Amino acid sequence: MRNILWILFLLTFSLLVPNLHAQHVLTGDIHKEKGLTCKDCHVTESKKPVSRDKCQECHGSYADLAKTTEHLDPNPHYNHTIDLDCNYCHHMHKPAVIYCRNCHQGLAFVPKPVAGKDGK
Numbered sequence: 837m838r839n840i841l842w843i844l845f846l847l848t849f850s851l852l853v854p855n856l857h858a859q860h861v862l863t864g865d866i867h868k869e870k871g872l873t874c875k876d877c878h879v880t881e882s883k884k885p886v887s888r889d890k891c892q893e894c895h896g897s898y899a900d901l902a903k904t905t906e907h908l909d910p911n912p913h914y915n916h917t918i919d920l921d922c923n924y925c926h927h928m929h930k931p932a933v934i935y936c937r938n939c940h941q942g943l944a945f946v947p948k949p950v951a952g953k954d955g956k
């Protein structure tokens with residue numbers, strides 16, 4: 837019973853605050869939870885930026901990624917800026933940003949995790 841209430845609470849809450857998870861969890865931490873180590877991305881020393889090829893060894897091509905986000909409009913992985921480096925949006929150790937907002941106001945999708953309530 838307690839579990840059911842807890843699930844209901846979380847469901848309601850996540851509907852009310854769709855970016856809750858988004859605001860607190862960094863993508864790097866999600867990788868850690870999934871059992872990845874630093875070396876899975878930082879092949880040499882930790883401080884070096886990680887190449888997009890490294891990300892794509894696990895996550896596939898932009899075409900593959902576009903399928904996972906085809907419910908989003910516009911599709912963050914398929915649009916006129918296709919082929920961006922992943923960390924234009926997904927940072928690993930700091931909040932993600934919506935790069936598109938450099939030019940567009942209020943594009944609908946919200947990457948998780950995002951920085952602030954408005955996703956900036």
Ligand code: HEC
Binds near residue numbers: 867872876878885929
């Ligand atoms: C899923 C891939 C991934 C994993 C796992 C990962 N990193 Fe990173 N790391 C990155 C990327 C990408 C950057 C470039 C900055 C960014 O986009 O956030 C980065 C940048 C850094 C930097 C430079 C400072 C900064 O924040 O930009 C340090 C230091 C660092 N990582 C340390 C670590 C350590 C220590 C671990 C293990 C606990 C780790 N990283 C695990 C992808 C990863």
Ligand code: HEC
Binds near residue numbers: 870892895926
């Ligand atoms: C060694 C394999 C591996 C590498 C390298 C890797 N990832 Fe991941 N990534 C994963 C796994 C596993 C998950 C969890 C997937 C799941 O739960 O379905 C994940 C999840 C994600 C997510 C979704 C996080 C969320 O909010 O649920 C994003 C975004 C992501 N990775 C981006 C990146 C980027 C950008 C890079 C390169 C800097 C990268 N990944 C490198 C394996 C990898």
Ligand code: HEC
Binds near residue numbers: 926
């Ligand atoms: C223009 C910004 C942008 C760029 C660039 C970008 N992404 Fe994303 N990504 C997003 C957004 C937005 C989502 C959807 C997050 C959500 O559903 O909350 C997402 C979701 C994901 C997910 C989770 C997909 C799922 O199963 O739900 C992964 C994995 C991912 N991106 C990996 C990557 C990788 C790897 C790259 C680089 C090759 C990349 N992304 C480039 C914005 C971007």
Ligand code: HEC
Binds near residue numbers: 911912915916937943
């Ligand atoms: C350098 C500025 C710039 C960036 C960054 C940018 N766009 Fe655009 N975008 C434009 C311009 C200019 C147009 C054409 C506007 C028009 O024809 O009215 C456009 C048009 C569009 C359109 C079609 C017009 C519409 O409003 O339906 C979509 C969808 C779109 N962009 C999505 C994105 C997405 C998603 C991103 C991030 C991955 C992004 N844009 C990043 C400048 C930019």
